[in-house]
Amino acid sequence: MPPWSAIDTIMFDMDGTLLDLHFDNYFWQILVPKIYSDTHQVSLNEAEDFIVKKYEEVHGTLDWYCLDYWQEELALDITALKNSIKHKIQIRPNVEQVLQALQSSDKNILLITNAHPSSLELKMKHTGISNYFHRMISSHTLRLAKENHGFWEALKDMEHYNPETTVLFDDSLPVLRQAAREKIKYLFGISKPDSKKPVVQTNEFPLIEDFGQLLPLA
Numbered sequence: 001m002p003p004w005s006a007i008d009t010i011m012f013d014m015d016g017t018l019l020d021l022h023f024d025n026y027f028w029q030i031l032v033p034k035i036y037s038d039t040h041q042v043s044l045n046e047a048e049d050f051i052v053k054k055y056e057e058v059h060g061t062l063d064w065y066c067l068d069y070w071q072e073e074l075a076l077d078i079t080a081l082k083n084s085i086k087h088k089i090q091i092r093p094n095v096e097q098v099l100q101a102l103q104s105s106d107k108n109i110l111l112i113t114n115a116h117p118s119s120l121e122l123k124m125k126h127t128g129i130s131n132y133f134h135r136m137i138s139s140h141t142l143r144l145a146k147e148n149h150g151f152w153e154a155l156k157d158m159e160h161y162n163p164e165t166t167v168l169f170d171d172s173l174p175v176l177r178q179a180a181r182e183k184i185k186y187l188f189g190i191s192k193p194d195s196k197k198p199v200v201q202t203n204e205f206p207l208i209e210d211f212g213q214l215l216p217l218a
């Protein structure tokens with residue numbers, strides 16, 4: 001459990017942390033290859049091979065998270081496609097209860113995401129949780145992904161925080177490792193970011209199974 005009295009800044013990741021990663025995994029792994037195959041008249045296998053290769057080229061960079069990049073590389077209307085399955089966007093269990101409880105604290109509540117601004121907007125519109133955050137920052141505005149060297153330092157210029165008194169919840173191990181290198185003191189992962197996939201196995205960071213674990217916050 002984070003020692004709340006020693007913490008003044010709480011950072012949440014979005015996809016896989018507050019929201020079920022199933023939406024994104026379904027979108028990129030199932031829907032995009034299928035639509036690519038239909039649109040560009042190639043077999044589903046060819047589409048999958050091509051897209052996996054494209055993903056690998058930019059994995060861990062900001063382009064990987066950039067809808068404009070994929071729109072151009074795949075010649076598909078990625079934004080419209082995301083909109084078409086927005087009913088699949090789901091808040092993870094007990095997330096809203098924790099956000100509500102934090103509202104009555106004096107802590108700075110931040111959403112720090114690698115999601116593209118248009119994806120952030122779509123997800124906030126659909127879930128209605130944006131009011132719980134003092135600020136929402138897409139890493140695209142810093143031109144670095146959260147797992148990139150220097151991201152957490154650069155973030156201080158946009159939103160000042162003290163890493164000694166900050167907690168970060170994020171389902172990505174590369175992101176947590178980078179935050180550790182840049183001295184964020186309290187780091188928590190997520191044991192099952194995608195409700196339809198197996199749990200994450202790691203001893204590197206404590207993992208949250210259900211945000212209900214954090215309640216009550218005292």
Ligand SMILES: [Mg+2]
Nearest residue numbers: 013015016171
């Ligand atoms: Mg995430």
